[in-house]
Amino acid sequence: MANMAVSRIKREFKEVMRSEEIVQCSIKIELINDSWTELRGEIAxxxxxxxxxxxFVLEIKVPETYPFNPPKVRFITKIWHPNISSVTGAICLDILKDNWAAAMTLRTVLLSLQALLAAAEPDDPQDAVVAYQYKDKYQLFLMTAKHWTNIYAGGPHKFTECDSKIQRLKDMGIDEHDARAVLSKENWDLEKATENLFS
Amino acid sequence: MSADSDMEYSDNDCEYDDYYNSGEDCDVERLDPKKTDPEYFEFVCLTVEEVEKLLNESVEKLNTILEITPSLAKVLLLEHQWDNQVVVDKYRKDANALLITARIKPPNPLLSIPDPLAPSTSKDAVVFGTSSSVSRSSSCSNDDSPRNALISLGICNTYNTVAPGGGIISQRCQMCPVCASSQMGDKFFSLSCGHAFCKDCWSTFFDTQIFQGISTQIGCMAPMCNVRVPEDLVLTLVTRPVMRDKYQQFAFKDYVKSHPQLRFCPGPNCQIIVRSPEVCAKRVICTSCHTSFCFKCGMDYHAPTDCVVIKKWLTKCADDSETANYISANTKDCPKCHICIEKNGGCNHMLCFNCKHDFCWMCLGDWKTHGSEYYECSRYKDNPNIANESVHVQAREALKKYLHYYERWENHSKSLQLEQQTIDRLRDRINEKVMKGRGTWIDWQYLFNAAALLAKCRYTLQYTYPYAYFMESGSRKDLFEYQQAQLEAEIENLSWKIERAETTDLGDLENQMDIAEKRRTTLLKDFFPVDF
Known part of the structure; x- marks a missing residue:
């Protein structure tokens, strides 16, 4: 690991630890190994x-060429969002790609991701299915996103209707997450979801 | 003998070229080639050095007119397709706006960004900013002479060391926001945006950018700052010769690509750059590697089809061929109940398993009416009632149409790929004739000319199929297909005559060559778009 990358990460680590966001518990960062190449982030x-x-837990991989190239960030916590893959957690955000600037920091990345959660860009989607739902059936999108937040990120909103539909598919021998993903994709239409699974 | 034939062959090479460029119909074309030859195109093949010279002349010209550095001139020319006049006009009209759109200057004057990593050092940036920020804001608001605006911005040397000439600042330590280390002020560089970073960070940054193939588009390292790094700062701070070379190569590529009159030859490993004053879809043949391509789009030359249509066609071919071939070759709908049937063997007398209808697989007509005229139905005919048919049938009809054109396109393309073999065979045959004492080698040369012309005609014919495919039905399409058929017939005649030429009497063959070439030019004149 290049010297500059390590010294930068060490410094940024301290910066995040000192920041007011950490006091408000809105962002968090921790080390995964001693080489400073892999970190774990968390955003509220x-x-x-x-x-x-x-x-929401994030995987942060720091490249050799950091900070001249952006860190590789992906969601570990499953999330229903137009700019984040519901399957892999891959993120579509300009500052993690072409618009990265060497003077940006992990703190700015985490805050930008938080901002992305608050303001989705469905016209530039990472997950086309979610984006379509966002644009076409916004109320369903809200419910699905809240449901996913409840199940995977400890959010407060429970949807018994969703749970019972998932249970129906589970009874047919479908894995719980697969059932949830298919139902979410099919706008919670149980019939279509079943068709999709068994055709 | 082998040495001889080699020599003779290379002579032929010249002859092919001459034949078409300044060949026999010269006396006709001398009148005005632009009018008589629809494929006439003026271009020159230049080496990298020649193009560098050409670009440098543009840079120097701008340099003298506007009194700006070559580095800045290059950025402005790159942004304006190397049109000197446009740059000069814009510069005289509103230099400030020009510099902002070219990303030499930040859109918002003066940015004294609080450094996110080390807020305490931002004071230094302000200290630096004061002297120039005063003049900057005044020049922006008053909008006085653009030259003054430039000088006051320090744009003339396009970058500043943060503390030029020492003074108090250079004695102070400053924190670099990228590497997070404290260094003396004179180690810092910034662009017109005022974002200061240390020398080592800049050069490592340049290395990583150049490594990724980025050159003229390298920007400032500050977040949300899009000010571009001009060439002179890169070349000042990048010291490794390998990286400097790479930077210059990539920048050169960007310059050529932004220049409307220049095109890289697409030939493998070819260094030639073609220049033409007009940008149109005409054929260029590289003098170095002999690759032939369309000047406008850089793909294989495609007259009479235009660049957009040929791209559509090639994409379609890449996408559809497999599935389309299979569906078209293997399935049909029952003419009565429209169920989809895959024929996996047996004869053409079909009995629908669904509705028990007897029909003919070839023409889909009722089998009972067929009688003995069964083989009549192997001809391809357009279905006039297509609009009333089911979606399935319509889709299949569309595929059928596509395949009709695709097969012909493919066929001619394959014939052309075999061109070298044809020429080899021709040479063997001529050798044989000469050995038997039937004429001399020179007497038989006309056959090579004929073969080259045949290839040229076939090439055009190949590219008439995408054109026809995308053409709307109507009298114009009828005319096109008529001319296409004429060309095809003459090409087949010519091919036949070349294959069977038994004497050195060239009258008949030359006549046939003339007819074929005339058909070809007529078609191109009528249908090849002359777009500029």
Whole structure:
């Protein structure tokens, strides 16, 4: 690991630890190994969004060429969001790609991701299915996102209707997450979801 | 003998070229090639050095007119397709706006960003900013002479060391926001945006950018700052010769690509750059590697089809061929109940398993009416009632149409790929004739000319199929297909005559060559778009 990358990460680590966001518990960062190449981040779902009340864990990999190339970040916590893959957690955010600037920091990355949760960009989607639902059936999108936040990120909103539909598919021998993913994709239409699974 | 034939062959090479460029119909074309030859195109093949010279002349010209550095001139020319006049006009009209759109200057004057890593050092940036920020804001608001605006911004040397000439600042330590280390002030560099970073960070940054193939588009390292790094700062701070070379190569590529009159030859490993004053879809043949391509889009030359259509066609071919071939070759709908049937063997007398209808697989007509005329139905005919048919049938009809054109396109393309073999065979045959004492080698040369012309005609014919495919039905399409058929017939005649040429009497063959070439030019004149 290049010297500059390590010294930068060490410094940024301290910066995040000292920042006021950590005091408010809205962002968090921890080390995974001693080489400073892999970190774990955590962001709180922003208020007044379907992600409110959830804690989202992020995998942060620091490249050799950091800070001249961006860190590789992905969601470990499953999330229903147009710019984040519901399957892999891959993120579509300009500052993690072309618009990365060497003077940006892990703190700015975490805050930008929080901002992304608050303001989705469905016209530039990472997950086309979610984006379509966001644009076409916004109320369903809100419910799905809140449901996912509840299940995977510890959010407060429980949807018994969703749970019972998932249970129906589970009874047919489908894995719980697969059932949830298919139902979410099919706008919670149980018939279509079944068709999708068994055709 | 082998040495001889080699020599003779290379002579032929020249002859092919001459034949078309300045060949026999020269007396006709001398009138005005632009009018008589629809494929006439003026271009020159330049080496990298020649193009560098050409670009440098543009840079120097701008340099003298506007009194700006070559580095800045290059950025401005790159942004304006190397149109000197446009740059000069814009510069005289509103230099400030020009510099902002070219990303030499930040859109918002003066940024004394609080450094996110080390807020305490931002004071230094302000200290640096004061002297220039005063003049900056005044020049922006008053909008006085653009030259003054430039000088006061320090744009003339396009970058500043944060503390030029020492003074108090250079004695102080400053924190670099990228590497998070404290260094003396004179180690810092910034662009017109005022974002200061240490020398080592800049050069490592340049290395990583150049490594990724980025050159003229390298920007400032500050977040949300899009000010571009000009060439002179890169070349000042990048010291490794390998990286400097790479930077210059990539920048050169960007310059050529932004220049409307220049095109890289697409030939493998070819260094030639083609220049033409007009940008149109005409054929260029590289003088170095002999690759032939369309000047406008850089793909294989495609007259009479235009660049957009040929791209559509090639994408379609890449996408559809497999599935389309299978569906078209293997399935049909029952003419009565429209169920989809895959024929996996047996004869053409079909009995639908669904509705028990007897029909003919070839024409889909009722089998009972067929009688003995069964083989009549192997001809391809357009279905006039297509609009009333089911979606399935319509889709299949569309595929059928596509395949009709695709097969012909493919066929001619394959014939052309075999061109070298044809020429080899021709040479063997000529050798044989000469050995038997039937004429001399020179007497038989006309056959090579004929073969080259045949290839040229076939090439055009190949590219008439995508054109026809995307053409709307109507009288114009009828005319096109008529001319296409004429060309195809003459090409087959010519091919036949070349294959069977038994004497050195060239009258008949030359006549046939003339007819074929005339058909080809007529078609191109009528249908090849002359777009500029």
């Amino acid at each position: 779902g922003p208020p007044d969004t379907p992600y409110e009340g959830g804690k």
